[in-house]
Every structure is written in C-alpha cells, then in structure tokens.
Amino acid sequence: MATSKFPTQKSLAGRTGRMEAGLAGWKRNFSAGNHCGDICFSTGWAKREGDSFLTWARDIEGSEFEFFLLSGPGSGKGTQCPKIVEQFGSAHLCVGDLLQAEIESESENGTMIQNFKKEGKIVPSEITVKLLQLAMQQSDNKRFIIDGFPRNEENRTAFENIIAMQNIVVLYFYLGHFVMKIEPERVLFFDCPEEELTKRILNRNQGRVDDNIETIRKRLEVYFESTVPVINYYNSKGKVQKIDAQRSIDEVFEDVKSIFSELKPVAKDEDMLLVVIGRKESSTVFLTIGLHLGLEVMSYSFNYYANHG
Ligand SMILES: Nc1ncnc2c1ncn2[C@@H]1O[C@H](COP(=O)(O)OP(=O)(O)OP(=O)(O)O)[C@@H](O)[C@H]1O
Numbered sequence: 001m002a003t004s005k006f007p008t009q010k011s012l013a014g015r016t017g018r019m020e021a022g023l024a025g026w027k028r029n030f031s032a033g034n035h036c037g038d039i040c041f042s043t044g045w046a047k048r049e050g051d052s053f054l055t056w057a058r059d060i061e062g063s064e065f066e067f068f069l070l071s072g073p074g075s076g077k078g079t080q081c082p083k084i085v086e087q088f089g090s091a092h093l094c095v096g097d098l099l100q101a102e103i104e105s106e107s108e109n110g111t112m113i114q115n116f117k118k119e120g121k122i123v124p125s126e127i128t129v130k131l132l133q134l135a136m137q138q139s140d141n142k143r144f145i146i147d148g149f150p151r152n153e154e155n156r157t158a159f160e161n162i163i164a165m166q167n168i169v170v171l172y173f174y175l176g177h178f179v180m181k182i183e184p185e186r187v188l189f190f191d192c193p194e195e196e197l198t199k200r201i202l203n204r205n206q207g208r209v210d211d212n213i214e215t216i217r218k219r220l221e222v223y224f225e226s227t228v229p230v231i232n233y234y235n236s237k238g239k240v241q242k243i244d245a246q247r248s249i250d251e252v253f254e255d256v257k258s259i260f261s262e263l264k265p266v267a268k269d270e271d272m273l274l275v276v277i278g279r280k281e282s283s284t285v286f287l288t289i290g291l292h293l294g295l296e297v298m299s300y301s302f303n304y305y306a307n308h309g
C-alpha cells in the first residue's frame with residue numbers, strides 16, 4: 001500500500017466542502033486525546049457513485065484490479081500478456097522478468113536469484129513481493145496482470161498480507177461481507193499438458209539459463225508441488241478461469257479477450273461502512289483514505305478506544 005500517496009493531515013485540513021461531518025468528529029476525538037494509544041477504531045458511512053465495493057477496496061491498494069496468470073512454465077503467459085496490454089491497457093508485471101532485471105543490475109541479491117533460477121526454485125517472497133510492490137507503485141496504471149505469481153503458498157500469503165504488514169490494518173465491511181486481505185480479482189490458468197510445455201520451452205530459444213531439460217524437469221516438479229495447490233486454492237474461491245492453452249496463440253487469445261471484456265461490473269451508488277483499525281490515529285487514516293478515494297463521508301465516529309499501554 002502506497003501510504004505516501006495519501007494526503008497528509010495538513011492538506012486534509014485545507015480541503016473544504018467535503019467530509020465536514022468527518023472532520024468535526026475527528027477534531028472532537030483528537031482534542032480529547034483519543035488519537036494516541038495502542039488501538040483505535042474509526043468507523044463511518046461513506047458513499048461513492050458508480051463504484052463497486054471491490055473496485056473501492058482495490059483503490060486503497062492503488063489498483064483497480066489484479067489478475068494473476070498462473071500456469072505451468074512455457075504455457076504461453078509471456079506470449080499472451082503483450083496482447084492483453086495492447087488491447088486492454090493493463091500493466092503487465094512479470095515476476096520472472098523483475099527477477100531477471102535484478103540479476104542483470106547486479107544488485108546484492110542478483111547472484112542468489114540467479115542460483116534459484118538455475119535450480120528452478122522459487123525465490124523467497126521477501127524479495128519478489130518487494131519487487132512487485134515497487135513495480136506497482138511506480139506504474140501509472142491501476143490495472144495489473146501479474147504473471148508468474150504467486151508461485152507457492154508463501155508467495156500468496158506474503159502478497160495478500162501486504163496491508164497487514166503495514167503498521168495499520170484496514171478492514172472493510174460491506175453488507176455483511178468482510179474482506180481483510182487483498183486478493184486478485186481473477187486468476188487465469190492456461191491449461192497445457194506437460195509434454196507440450198517441455199516442447200515449447202525447448203524450442204523457445206531465448207538463451208534463458210533455465211531453458212534446458214534438467215531445469216525444465218525441476219521447474220515442472222516445483223509447479224506441480226507448489227503452484228498447483230495455489231491454483232486449487234483460488235479455484236475453491238471461484239476465482240480461476242481455465243483456458244485451454246494447447247491451441248494456437250490466436251485461439252487462446254480469443255478466450256482471454258472474452259474474460260477481459262467482461263471486466264468492471266459496476267454497482268451504483270453504494271453506501272459502505274469503512275472501518276479503520278490502527279495502532280495510532282485511526283481517525284486521521286480514516287479521513288485520509290476517504291479523501292484519497294474521493295468519498296463523501298455521510299457520518300463518522302470514533303467509536304472505540306482501548307489503551308493497553
Ligand atoms: N499457443 C501456443 N502454441 C504454440 N506455441 C506457443 C503458444 N503460446 C506460446 N508459445 C510458444 O511457447 C514458448 C513459451 O511461451 P511463453 O514464453 O509465452 O511461456 P510462459 O508461460 O511465459 O513461460 P515461462 O513461465 O517459462 O516464462 C514460446 O516460444 C512461445 O512462442
């Protein structure tokens with residue numbers, strides 16, 4: 001989460017016409033000294049026309065949606081992505097490429113990453129998630145296709161807990177639904193048999209250090225052992241869209257296109273209850289998030305405060 005994008009308390013005070021009720025509540029609590037302590041809760045009803053809850057939650061993360069592309073090595077992820085970008089304008093973030101750029105920049109982790117790659121092993125999430133976050137923050141785009149990630153449970157939980165890893169935890173309630181983690185909007189799975197994957201990689205001819213039969217075997221092993229369970233996890237949540245990838249590039253893209261064309265179902269004029277829980281100054285965060293999202297705060301209160309100090 002790029003908290004730096006949020007307006008500061010100073011700029012917040014300078015904005016008028018919006019969120020007056022919220023500001024009044026915030027000032028009351030701030031002057032009562034309720035802003036500092038171990039845990040504070042701030043809640044309020046907010047509204048924004050034309051956006052669904054999902055889009056709204058994604059704005060907090062700074063993105064409208066994320067698609068994960070999760071399939072076996074050589075299934076055609078890197079081939080389809082430029083086509084998606086061209087047609088739908090999303091940003092393509094290929095974790096394999098981000099790691100390769102680290103190797104080439106000779107950063108301190110470069111050699112270690114290179115060794116993982118040669119072995120077909122998965123680089124620790126600490127590194128990949130950081131690279132991914134940075135790439136997302138640096139992108140002007142708000143729609144991301146994340147290619148080749150999460151490759152294992154560790155990748156998945158590290159990514160989904162980005163928010164919790166910050167000092168503040170933001171919870172959203174909407175009509176009884178409760179979302180605490182950021183998850184991808186959808187997961188595309190290119191279904192392709194092992195023999196075809198191997199054949200494609202061996203014919204790829206891009207000089208990759210891991211495109212040899214020995215490493216391909218290891219990569220496929222890692223794929224079945226570690227990535228397939230992640231795909232199954234998202235499948236159990238109804239997020240996976242399987243595409244038969246053993247067809248021509250154009251035929252595969254036809255299916256991809258129909259999935260992307262369905263995007264952005266938007267509900268109208270929804271009211272939402274935004275709850276912010278933080279170790280400090282949840283009120284400020286509540287209002288800053290509201291402003292950042294262009295929300296009209298309809299009512300607001302600092303409901304609960306507990307000092308465990
Ligand atoms: N539908 C297809 N039919 C035949 N060949 C394909 C198809 N899609 C991609 N290829 C070829 O297969 C090879 C692997 O494709 P690509 O690099 O897109 O796979 P990938 O899923 O990104 O692989 P990796 O995970 O190893 O990076 C490339 O040489 C590509 O041109």
Ligand SMILES: Nc1ccn([C@@H]2O[C@H](COP(=O)(O)O)[C@@H](O)[C@H]2O)c(=O)n1
Nearest residue numbers: 095096116117120121122123148149151
């Ligand atoms: N989440 C990831 C993605 C990739 N890697 C490493 O990079 C290699 C190549 O990735 P491709 O997506 O291009 O197949 C892969 O074999 C891993 O070594 C990773 O560690 N974590």
